[in-house]
Amino acid sequence: MSNAFHDKVAVVTGGSAGIGHVTARKIAEGGGTVYITGRDQDAVTAAAADIPGDVIGVRADSRSADDLDRLFAQVERRSGRLDVLVVNAAAIATAPLGTITENVIRTVFDVNITGTIMSVQKALPLLADGGVVVLTGSMAAHKASRGRSLYAASKAGIRALARTWALELTPRGIRVNVVSPGPTDTPGIAQLAATAEEREALIATMGTGTPMTRAATAAAPRPANRSTRCAARSPAGPPCTS
Ligand SMILES: NC(=O)c1ccc[n+]([C@@H]2O[C@H](COP(=O)([O-])OP(=O)(O)OC[C@H]3O[C@@H](n4cnc5c(N)ncnc54)[C@H](OP(=O)(O)O)[C@@H]3O)[C@@H](O)[C@H]2O)c1
Incomplete structure (x- = not known):
């Protein structure tokens, strides 16, 4: 078993299912403490219990500043610092041009852009120098797919945010990267x-x-x-x- 995350503290937003849940499992298997989030308390509790190791489920909606404050306050109280932040929670929507509603625009950009910005910014005071930020992007940022213009634009935005933040966080030795999964059954x-x-x-x-x-x-x-x-x-x- 790998020891890659021994003594590390990580947060994985959207860690109660899919890619985020597997990411959290890998960190826990590597010896790290992992806080996972999702909007549903029961799902987040069950998802944390499903992973052996020090895994804590916290109900937190990435669109809510209060929820994120509670999340990072809990991490600070229990672990004292943060080494790895994986911003993975996202809204996936299909809306071909001509059918796009204000509601779907707000949903996609609230979670994928506003939620990502708030998650990283609120984690910053707790994030150790030399720490790591990973944002989950998507191949959709590069490759057209019918009905996914909003999602693709939000994921292209993630790449732009990461490039600038990587530059800004260099003095603290914090690396910022984007992973861009291809199609994944989740x-x-x-x-x-x-x-x-x-x-x-x-x-x-x-x-x-x-x-x-x-x-x-x-x-x-x-x-x-x-x-x-x-x-x-x-x-x-x-x-x-x-
Ligand atoms: N699957 C793919 O083919 C694919 C391809 C490329 C990129 N990606 C990206 O990979 C990431 C994970 O995708 P996935 O397919 O694994 O998604 P998923 O199966 O839908 O899981 C999403 C996770 O995020 C949580 N979540 C959703 N909205 C949230 C919010 N507002 N606040 C906090 N948590 C929230 C969900 O829990 P609740 O619903 O209970 O909140 C769940 O834990 C996303 O960033 C997605 O864009 C996926």
Whole structure:
């Protein structure tokens, strides 16, 4: 098991599901303390309990300044500092031009831009010099996809914010980076489809433009047991002993 996060304190916003939840699991597996957020108390509590290690679920809506203040106050009280901030919570919406409403504009930009700015700014006093900020962007910032102009624009904004913040935080040795996942099968993607069949079709379509011609999964890879490993080997190979 990796020790990469030994003694580190991390916050993963939107860590109660999908990519954020797997990210939190990796940090906990590496020995770190992780605070995960989401808007639903029960979901956040269950998601924290699902990860072995020092994982704390905090209900916090990234659009709410009060919620973020409570989150970072809790981190300060319990852990005293923050080393890693992963700003991952986002709103994914489909709205082709001509159908875009004020409500959907506000939802996407409130979470993806305002929420990201507030999350980073409110974490700053607690963030240790030499710490790390990771913003979850998207391939959508570079690649057109029908109906996703608002989401794409918000994720392009994330890249712009990160470049400037990286410059501004250099004196404190804080690195700011963006990860840009490709299409990934997560609860957030599933909720864009009305039925299980639609979801299967959506996931299949999303993967077609990728080198592997399939969407990624947000599930943490679990070590295969011996019989699974052996079954995956060629019968023509040496006897399977491990
Ligand atoms: N899946 C993809 O194909 C894909 C591709 C590229 C980039 N991304 C990016 O990767 C990140 C995670 O995506 P995902 O697909 O894993 O999403 P997801 O399955 O929908 O999970 C989103 C997480 O964020 C939380 N969340 C949503 N709105 C929030 C808010 N206002 N405040 C706090 N937490 C909030 C959700 O919990 P609650 O709903 O309970 O609040 C959940 O924990 C996002 O930034 C997304 O844009 C995803």
